[in-house]
Amino acid sequence: MIAWINLAVLVFASLFFLYFYVLSVSPAAFEKVIGPNAYRRCGHFRVVAILFEALTVISYVIYYFYPLPAPLPQTFPWSWWLSGLVAIMIGVPAIYLMVVGMRDAGEEAIRPKAEHTMYAGIYEKIRHPQSAGEVFLWLVLGFLLNSPFLVLFSFIYFPIFLVMCLAEEQDLILRFGDPYVQYMRTTGAFLPKRT
Numbered sequence: 001m002i003a004w005i006n007l008a009v010l011v012f013a014s015l016f017f018l019y020f021y022v023l024s025v026s027p028a029a030f031e032k033v034i035g036p037n038a039y040r041r042c043g044h045f046r047v048v049a050i051l052f053e054a055l056t057v058i059s060y061v062i063y064y065f066y067p068l069p070a071p072l073p074q075t076f077p078w079s080w081w082l083s084g085l086v087a088i089m090i091g092v093p094a095i096y097l098m099v100v101g102m103r104d105a106g107e108e109a110i111r112p113k114a115e116h117t118m119y120a121g122i123y124e125k126i127r128h129p130q131s132a133g134e135v136f137l138w139l140v141l142g143f144l145l146n147s148p149f150l151v152l153f154s155f156i157y158f159p160i161f162l163v164m165c166l167a168e169e170q171d172l173i174l175r176f177g178d179p180y181v182q183y184m185r186t187t188g189a190f191l192p193k194r195t
Helices: 002-024 027-065 080-109 129-144 148-176 178-186
Strands: none
Touching: 002 027, 002 148, 027 129, 027 148, 080 129, 129 148, 148 178
């Protein structure tokens, strides 16, 4: 029973994470409707999204203790150390991208502000370094928990993060206009463009 409740929490928390994150990256659109309070409200949405993301992490850990009676094995057929090594190989570059992206985005990473300018640093190479790194951390968590189910479930976050990035870009076009459209043409979304 706990396993099924946890699965429901995991699915719904993932969907609410997507929903509130999409709201949080839409300050320019909200500003047209509710005025300058839009940026503060989007900051609140970002906090709610982060809370749902934290709930999904908790559900991953609970799954380790209460796995579903699924046709998949509860653990990989190899030692945990091999899963840990895979997690490190995926996690180190993923964390690097996410942390550098957060650093270069500055306060905008948590709280959108109307006066914020377009990014520099790693954003000169790729448009979504935070998402490109963070999406792989779900796989890292699945491997650290040595769970085939969680590794497979982690692939749900690839379309979730894609939708979040597309929503964010629509708002950035509203916010910055043609300079952002040009930036999209010359800068890869998740990988640097070949010049």
